[in-house]
Amino acid sequence: MEALPQTHTSNAQPALQIEDDKPTTVDVRPRATASEYTPEQRERSQSSSVLTTPAAKTPTPQTEQTPQPRHEASESPGTPSRCRGTPRKLLTPSQVDAKIADILNKPLTKAKLNVAEELGNNYIFEVVPKSDPSKRIVKIGVTKGSEQDRLKRIKSVCQHVLVEDQQDDPEHVPVPFYFKVEKLIHAELYNFLYVFDCHCGDGSRSHGEYFDVDRATAQEIAQRWRRFCRLRPYGADGRLTPFWDYRLRNRNRRVPFESEESIYDHDKRRQRWERFANPWRIEMVVYDVVTLLVKIWRWKWQVATIMQSFYIAFLLIIVRTTLTTSKSPSTPGISKTQPTKPSATPCKHQRRRTMAELVQNMPEPLREQITAPTGGGGASCKPSCYGYLMRLPAACKVDHDHTRCVCQRAGDADSVRRYREAASVTDEGERRGAARDPRAGS
Structure with a gap:
C-alpha cells in the first residue's frame, strides 16, 4: 500500500498509516479550494493576501539560531x-x-x-x-x-x-x-x-x-x-x-x-x-428488576386489579374453610385437625384376615363363652353370624382358617350375648355357603 508523503505545513497534517494484518490509513481532510469558497470569503482572502504580501524581500542579517531543547520522555x-x-x-x-x-x-x-x-x-x-x-x-x-x-x-x-x-x-x-x-x-x-x-x-x-x-x-x-x-x-x-x-x-x-x-x-x-x-x-x-418494573408501570392499574382479585379469592377460601370446620360434628377420640377417613365396609376376605389379630389378646373365659367348639379342637364362626356381626358396636373378626370367632368389645357382656344368639340362628342359604367353603368345617 503506497504511503502518503509527509508535508510540514501548519494547516494540514499528514495521514498516519496504521500497520496491521490489514493496514489502514487515517486521512486528514484537505483544505477547501478557492472554488468552494463563497464570493465574500474569496474577496476577503484575496484582500488579506494582498495586504500580507511584501513588495520586495528585504535581506536580513543571519543570526545564530539556538537549538530547541528536545522533549524527552x-x-x-x-x-x-x-x-x-x-x-x-x-x-x-x-x-x-x-x-x-x-x-x-x-x-x-x-x-x-x-x-x-x-x-x-x-x-x-x-x-x-x-x-x-x-x-x-x-x-x-x-x-x-x-x-x-x-x-x-x-x-x-x-x-x-x-x-x-x-x-x-x-x-x-x-x-x-x-x-x-x-x-x-x-x-x-x-x-x-x-x-x-x-x-x-x-x-x-x-x-x-x-x-x-x-x-x-x-x-x-x-x-x-x-x-x-x-x-x-x-x-x-x-x-x-x-x-x-x-x-x-x-x-x-x-x-x-x-x-x-x-x-x-x-x-x-x-x-x-x-x-x-x-x-x-x-x-x-438491580438493572433487570428496575427495567421490569418500568415496563409493568404502564399497566399498573391492570396489575393491581389482578392482584386484588387473587387476594379476595384467598380470603374467601380461608373463610369457607373456617365455617366448614366449625359446623362439622366433633368425633370423640379424633382430633379436629386430623381429617377422618371414610369408613368402607370390609369384604369377607378382609374380615377373615383381620379377626385373628384380636383373638390373641382375649381373656380365656370370654374366649370360651363366645366360641363354639368344633371337632378339630378349635373355635369356628358360623356363617350366619357375619351379617349380624357387622351391625355390632365393634365387629367380630374371624381368622383366616375359620377356627375362632371373637367379639372386639371384650368387656361388653350384652354384645357377647347378642353374638351367641346370632350365632345359633341359621338359614338354608347360609348353610349352603358354609358347605361350599371347604375350610368352614375344619
Missing part, C-alpha cells in the same frame, strides 16, 4: 517522545474519555457482525526501534493467525533491533470482538503514541500501534478491555445491549477543570474505566 513519566514525525495535538482527559465512549457506542458493521463469533488475539510486543536503540516501546495490534509469525514479520520488515513477545500475561487468550479491544486500547493510550520514522518500505510510513509506555501498563489496559468483550456487550443488531448502553450514558463523563489530572495521568483514567468495564453482579440484577 524523562521530563514526565510516560511522556511520549516527539523527536521524529509530525507533531500531534494532545487530547485532554475529557477528550480521551469521549474518544473511548465513541468507540464503545459505535455500532458494528455487517462485516464485523458476521465475524463477531470468531476469536482473535490482541498481542503486545516490546520493541527496540532501529531509529533509537536506547528506547523501549510497545506495539499493540491484533491478528487472527499465529503471533510468532506476526512477530517475525514485524522484525524483518520494520528492521527493529529487538522484538519480544508477551510471556507473562495470564489473561492472554483469544477473545470475541478483538477488533474493538484494539481500538479501545489505542484510544486510551492516544497521548502516549510514539511517532518515529520506520525503515519498512520506502521509509516514509508512520505507524499508529507503537506507544511509549511500559509493558505492565499496556497489559493492564489490554486485560481490562478483554474482560469487557468476554461479557458479550454487543447484541445481535451490532449495538450495545441495554445494560451497557445505560451504563455508558450514566457514567461520570466529565473531568472537572479544577482537578489536578494531567494529560499523562493514566492512573485516574484507569480507575474510571475499570469501574465501568467490571460491574458487580448485583448491579446487573
Whole structure:
C-alpha cells in the first residue's frame, strides 16, 4: 500500500498509516479550494493576501539560531517522545474519555457482525526501534493467525533491533470482538503514541500501534478491555445491549477543570474505566428488576386489579374453610385437625384376615363363652353370624382358617350375648355357603 508523503505545513497534517494484518490509513481532510469558497470569503482572502504580501524581500542579517531543547520522555513519566514525525495535538482527559465512549457506542458493521463469533488475539510486543536503540516501546495490534509469525514479520520488515513477545500475561487468550479491544486500547493510550520514522518500505510510513509506555501498563489496559468483550456487550443488531448502553450514558463523563489530572495521568483514567468495564453482579440484577418494573408501570392499574382479585379469592377460601370446620360434628377420640377417613365396609376376605389379630389378646373365659367348639379342637364362626356381626358396636373378626370367632368389645357382656344368639340362628342359604367353603368345617 503506497504511503502518503509527509508535508510540514501548519494547516494540514499528514495521514498516519496504521500497520496491521490489514493496514489502514487515517486521512486528514484537505483544505477547501478557492472554488468552494463563497464570493465574500474569496474577496476577503484575496484582500488579506494582498495586504500580507511584501513588495520586495528585504535581506536580513543571519543570526545564530539556538537549538530547541528536545522533549524527552524523562521530563514526565510516560511522556511520549516527539523527536521524529509530525507533531500531534494532545487530547485532554475529557477528550480521551469521549474518544473511548465513541468507540464503545459505535455500532458494528455487517462485516464485523458476521465475524463477531470468531476469536482473535490482541498481542503486545516490546520493541527496540532501529531509529533509537536506547528506547523501549510497545506495539499493540491484533491478528487472527499465529503471533510468532506476526512477530517475525514485524522484525524483518520494520528492521527493529529487538522484538519480544508477551510471556507473562495470564489473561492472554483469544477473545470475541478483538477488533474493538484494539481500538479501545489505542484510544486510551492516544497521548502516549510514539511517532518515529520506520525503515519498512520506502521509509516514509508512520505507524499508529507503537506507544511509549511500559509493558505492565499496556497489559493492564489490554486485560481490562478483554474482560469487557468476554461479557458479550454487543447484541445481535451490532449495538450495545441495554445494560451497557445505560451504563455508558450514566457514567461520570466529565473531568472537572479544577482537578489536578494531567494529560499523562493514566492512573485516574484507569480507575474510571475499570469501574465501568467490571460491574458487580448485583448491579446487573438491580438493572433487570428496575427495567421490569418500568415496563409493568404502564399497566399498573391492570396489575393491581389482578392482584386484588387473587387476594379476595384467598380470603374467601380461608373463610369457607373456617365455617366448614366449625359446623362439622366433633368425633370423640379424633382430633379436629386430623381429617377422618371414610369408613368402607370390609369384604369377607378382609374380615377373615383381620379377626385373628384380636383373638390373641382375649381373656380365656370370654374366649370360651363366645366360641363354639368344633371337632378339630378349635373355635369356628358360623356363617350366619357375619351379617349380624357387622351391625355390632365393634365387629367380630374371624381368622383366616375359620377356627375362632371373637367379639372386639371384650368387656361388653350384652354384645357377647347378642353374638351367641346370632350365632345359633341359621338359614338354608347360609348353610349352603358354609358347605361350599371347604375350610368352614375344619
